[in-house]
Amino acid sequence: MADITLSGINKSYGKVEVLHGIDIDIKHGEFVVFVGPSGCGKSTLLRLIAGLEPITDGVLKIAGNTVNDLTPSQRKIAMVFQSYALYPHMTVYKNMAFGLTLGNKGPLGGLFGGGENKKLIDEKVQKAAKSLQLEDYLDRYPRELSGGQRQRVAIGRAIVRDPNVFLFDEPLSNLDAALRVNTRLEIAKLHQDLDATIIYVTHDQIEAMTLADKIVVVNDGNVAQFGSPLELYHHPANKFVAGFIGSPSMNFLEGTVISVGNKNIEITLEHDGTTVHIPAHPDTTDIGDKVTVGVRPEHMQEGTDLSFKLKAKVNVVERLGDASYLYLDNGDKDPLCIKTDGHSITKPGDIVEFCSDFSAVHVFDATGNALSRTTTDSRYTAPQLNIKN
């Protein structure tokens, strides 16, 4: 079991810097998900931690030791690849045993033996196979297995090595939808059974929200935010995280500041020219600055009961049964979305008035950073979960 610390990690390919000053602190036993859009650098970061790419700058520590110059197996990590990367010419048994058969003696690197003795290897492989229900498949070749089975072999290969850290690189993206949900549950259970530190990379924010103890949102080589799923949901630190987490994504309304007070800001919305008074710390925002107001679809409702009121025309209604989603006209910007009751009879073409509590409204300054809110409501605050730390 190991803590993992990244301090000031930079990664460059030649002149191009792809990771900038990454600082992350992972406690042992945590399930941490790196999430972000394609090309943001999350897979690169994973490979850096694994030892498959050299670190350009910064310090990586595992279990208190600086591991920058160690090989992956010396770092005691194991990795499950997106494509599973099972050796096609070896049986399931041999695939899982491969790492254990490598010796560090002899010029041919274990070609003729070395490594741990046969009995020990057999015990370990059988144990891992049992825990993944693979005992019947030990003599099969990867090409004879289904996608789900192959994935279990890939996980088995990792378990057998008894590593400090498990790294998963988008393991669910090659599975079909139904299998994906099942496997997600299996991975969550695996985490509990193994009590292991897991770093998991995905582009799917639902996987991130459901599996993680902590999430690292990566954007363009930077850590946009690091926190628990619900923290990120209720208290996004910037516009990027706010728009990335949550589905359907947060509504954004552009506006200009027309006056600042001690604990509130007055903003004119581009949407319809109305002015709103939002209770938020202005920080460094000044009159004339552009800001973005954000509210989640599920925090809005039809009607005018709540403090933050808006009006717009309905373009499309999606009725899902237990809820309906209204998509509202927002000029040439992305349509606004409200989640409303399944029984709502609002139809396309209607003009609706909708509202939200100010405690659920976020304001982001021109650089995208969130301004701190001055009102709180327990409905819109991350609860304190008793997660082992």
Place this chain on the structure above:
Amino acid sequence: MAIKTKPGSSFRTHILVFLLPAALIYTLFMILPLIDTVRFSFYSEESGGPTTFVGWDNYILILTDERWWTDFSNALKNNFIFFVVHMLIQNPIGLLLAALLSLPRLRLANSYRTLIFMPTMLSVVIIGFIWKLILSPLWGVGDTLVGFVGFTDGLPALLGEESTALITLSLISVWQFVGIPMMLIYAALLNVPDDLVDAAIVDGANQWTAFWRIKLPLILPTVAMVSVLTFVANFNAFDLIYAVKGALAGPDFHTDIMGTMFYRTFFGFQLQPGSATMGATVASLMFLVILCGVMIYLFVIQRRLHRYQL
């Protein structure tokens, strides 16, 4: 892939149009001459006289007549030596170079590849002459070179000595053609997904181990194909020996291989007139040897090797 015929059209003429020209030229200028040569080997030709059917007589002559058999078995034996040298030296070196060139993030890989492949582009004739000059005692370049590494006595006339001529020619051929196994194996190595090597490294292997236990088993079909191509090419060889040593493949037939023997038999040389029928017989025997090698490859080796889906 199957095409449904358009309703009403009776025959898909376009298939014929596409297929026929190639099939025609191929059959006329490759298959038929081959079959005809084998047929011709069953005949005997008097100079200027009629051709008579003689059944297996020509073959029996080559295989039992002392003079013929000495020549033929000598050429066959030399050809095998030629082949073995290629298998033992050319293909391992090609494999090594391909393995090195396919290492990830190797700088200048492209340049190395282009330059090492260069000799393969040139005509065997030219290569033969170049090496003849270099090894020639008259010029002395060979002596100077080995002088660099400490052999002050200089180089013996490698191409002229009976004991070394064949091996030297084989090595020259190896020198020239290393590029081909190198390229083919290199292309195969590129097809091995990086993921597999990464997984092996995470499992604790270094590049060396990853090559032997992961990459190499996966490219065995290509290695086997390279071997059989080497076999066919070696038993078909002629140009190099002819260019360097002439049709007589001296010294004293020590560099004679099947191809040169075929040429001599067909066109004649100082000691005997040319004979088309005997030439055809030699060619048929060559065909048989090559066919055996190919059959072994197709039915024994290729069956055992599994081509993995990568």
Place this chain on the structure above:
Amino acid sequence: MKISKRIGPLGVHAILLTYTVIALFPILLVVMNSFKSKKGIFRDPLAFPDATTFDLVGFEKVIARSSFDVYFSNSISVTVISLLLVLMLGAMAAWALAEYDFPGSDLMALYLAIGIMIPIRLGTVSLLKMIVAMGLVNTLTALVLVYTAQGLPLAIFILREFMAQIPNDLKEAARCDGVSEYRIFWSIILPLVRPALATVAVFTMIPIWNDLWFPLILAPGEDTATVTLGIQQFIGQYVTDWNAVLASLTLAIVPILILYVIFSRQLIRGLTSGAVK
């Protein structure tokens, strides 16, 4: 990933560099010395030509005593025409085999593939008789026909594999539009298999240009000789004239090397794009 500490990147480069030198040294030696005077060649073969040793006498002799220009144009004609025939006819046949399911198509494919393994030279006895009977001895036409037949099997094999991978949608869409099969082949398929065509071109061109056997046997006349045959005879004749010999070798080498350097990128791309599996 760091290259194994055992060999180390330095070792890898050392091995590759050593072999590169081994590969290039003989060629450089010949080209260098062809520009020297006879004294320079013998006095210090490993030195570059300098002011005292630089001499083009070798080249002058070659140009004066042989018809290198004729040899070149012969080689070019034969190679280019054969290449075009192989590519065109080969692509057509490969397309027929890859796309259309007709009875016997597998057998035909096998039949055409046999030629890859069996050397065409073995049929020379009959080939010569046939060429003589057709009155084509000592013509470039004979060479073109033979080389085309020689190059077709491999071309068809490689192109067929490539064409089989073209997605069906493209062809179906064109057929829905009523495009004729010939048009589909010419305008859609051919451009898509360009990398494979490049690979086939290289694999076909080199053996044709460098071949000694067929020019020697089918077209040995002075006006139909190719570069390879021409060189072989020239050197045989002037074997003691080192300047001429070296110059003739250089003249034969340099055009190919230049072409190769220009096209090496295409060649590699063709080889590694999976055209050869």
